[in-house]
Amino acid sequence: MTNGVTQGAAERGWFVSVEGIDGAGKSTHVSAIADALRASGQRVCVTREPGGTPLGEKLRALLLQDEMEATTELLLAFAARRQHLAQVIVPNLASGASVVCDRFTDATYAYQGAGRGVDWALIATLEQAVQSGWTLPPAPGRAGSAAAPLLQPDCTLWFDVPAQVAAERLRDARQPDRFEGQARAFFERVAQGYVRRAGEAPQRIVRIDADRPQSQVAEQVRAVLRARGIVSTLDKA
Ligand SMILES: Nc1ncnc2c1ncn2[C@@H]1O[C@H](COP(=O)(O)OP(=O)(O)O)[C@@H](O)[C@H]1O
Numbered sequence: 086m087t088n089g090v091t092q093g094a095a096e097r098g099w100f101v102s103v104e105g106i107d108g109a110g111k112s113t114h115v116s117a118i119a120d121a122l123r124a125s126g127q128r129v130c131v132t133r134e135p136g137g138t139p140l141g142e143k144l145r146a147l148l149l150q151d152e153m154e155a156t157t158e159l160l161l162a163f164a165a166r167r168q169h170l171a172q173v174i175v176p177n178l179a180s181g182a183s184v185v186c187d188r189f190t191d192a193t194y195a196y197q198g199a200g201r202g203v204d205w206a207l208i209a210t211l212e213q214a215v216q217s218g219w220t221l222p223p224a225p226g227r228a229g230s231a232a233a234p235l236l237q238p239d240c241t242l243w244f245d246v247p248a249q250v251a252a253e254r255l256r257d258a259r260q261p262d263r264f265e266g267q268a269r270a271f272f273e274r275v276a277q278g279y280v281r282r283a284g285e286a287p288q289r290i291v292r293i294d295a296d297r298p299q300s301q302v303a304e305q306v307r308a309v310l311r312a313r314g315i316v317s318t319l320d321k322a
């Protein structure tokens with residue numbers, strides 16, 4: 086199936102995702118990432134998974150609250166993702182806006198794959214089906230390159246922190262949801278899932294040492310965005 090995306094710019098916007106175990110500090114930095122892109126002249130859509138659309142937010146509530154079998158969890162995450170791509174991510178990218186997404190498919194590999202034990206190959210099959218079918222203009226600076234068959238973030242900032250540190254951060258921060266209430270061993274598996282994903286996609290996934298004070302984490306993030314050409318080196322943001 087092809088959903089031709091015709092509206093919009095000669096170049097699409099940047100697609101940046103942010104990943105890591107619960108408590109790694111992702112959400113703390115998402116708005117600063119968006120501000121940095123805006124400061125370099127981009128229109129920015131900030132969104133999240135699971136969620137990002139009215140249907141996706143309903144699926145998010147089910148995922149975070151209702152007990153369910155691991156493959157059901159996987160299918161709901163991908164159902165929300167398909168709707169999110171169709172309704173929000175693809176139209177924004179196609180119109181030239183950049184998208185900053187708090188979690189994307191690496192979270193599915195880490196949580197449902199490594200955390201719950203769902204077959205990695207099944208996740209890859211669903212990823213192929215759900216993240217294809219659109220023809221987008223090339224990413225910024227990549228004019229003339231062939232359209233990627235699989236729609237993926239251009240850059241994934243992986244906030245890497247030991248599970249124990251993340252648990253300490255979350256202890257007083259908020260009421261735990263169904264994932265945040267899992268035992269430490271679950272998050273150690275999830276963290277290993279991210280290590281595996283980073284090894285599988287080393288060009289795309291950039292490790293941020295998130296076991297640092299917030300200002301140092303923010304500086305690492307800015308350095309990656311500049312090095313990748315996602316924000317201008319002239320910006321202080
Ligand atoms: N670098 C950091 N050092 C110490 N605490 C942090 C740091 N980054 C975030 N926090 C705190 O940790 C908690 C979880 O952060 P949050 O951004 O919500 O994590 P996530 O979105 O990855 O689950 C919050 O209370 C936040 O203020």
Ligand SMILES: Cc1cn([C@H]2C[C@H](O)[C@@H](COP(=O)(O)OP(=O)(O)O)O2)c(=O)[nH]c1=O
Nearest residue numbers: 107134135162188189192193196197264265
């Ligand atoms: C995107 C995604 C998230 N999740 C989980 C990870 C998180 O525990 C949870 C919600 O993500 P998150 O947005 O990090 O929640 P919060 O705002 O409370 O920090 O959903 C999956 O299990 N699979 C997925 O595919």
